[in-house]
Amino acid sequence: MKIRICCTLAVLSAFCAGAAPAKGADQPSRQDLFYYGDARVLDLSSGRTETQKILLEKIVDPQAGLLTEIACFQEPGKPPRISPVYMKVDGSSVTISDAADGKSGRLTGTGLLHGSGWNWNFLEFTMSIFGVRVEDVNFVVKDKLIARKRIFLASGAPVQLWETEMTATTPEAYQERYKKLGCK
Secondary structure, X not given: OOOOOOHHHHHOOOOOOOOOOOOOOOXXXXXXXXXXXXXXXXXXXXXXXXXXXXXXXXXXXXXXXXXXXXXXXXXXXXXXXXXXXXXXXXXXXXEEEOOOOOOOOOOEEEEEEEEEOOEEEEEEEEXXXXXXXXXXXXXXXXXXXXXEEEEEOOOOOEEEEEEEEEEEEOHHHXXXXXXXXXXX
């Protein structure tokens, strides 16, 4: 059985968050960050690999305690799709959802952020979507977002491995790639 997991699973790599400052402390301002790259997906049952194109807008909002990622991805031979992810930050913990209110949605999960506050460089988490479990680690290395994911069926059987690498880009270059990929 071939499982198609939203790009959410390929690019969940929100770091720029950490231990929240004490109330009243100055917090960093909101940042809008832009990335592009590829996800290499290995289907463990067939041994086939495919490469998906990915664009990611990451909004880091310390004042709201929220990380938002809006990905546009394209599997080979298919139209591009949009996949939003919302992460509520509480200290070094995140609660993950695909719903803006963070309470509903098909995607749910929790994770831990490592590094300095609102400038993290490592995220580890587990999440579920469509009965599939994802174990994930993500790293920020200079201008790169790097993700390594293991995807499991509800039975516990491993089904896919993901390797994603994305590079930071300017808002203008992001918009150009967004239009070229056909994201809407």
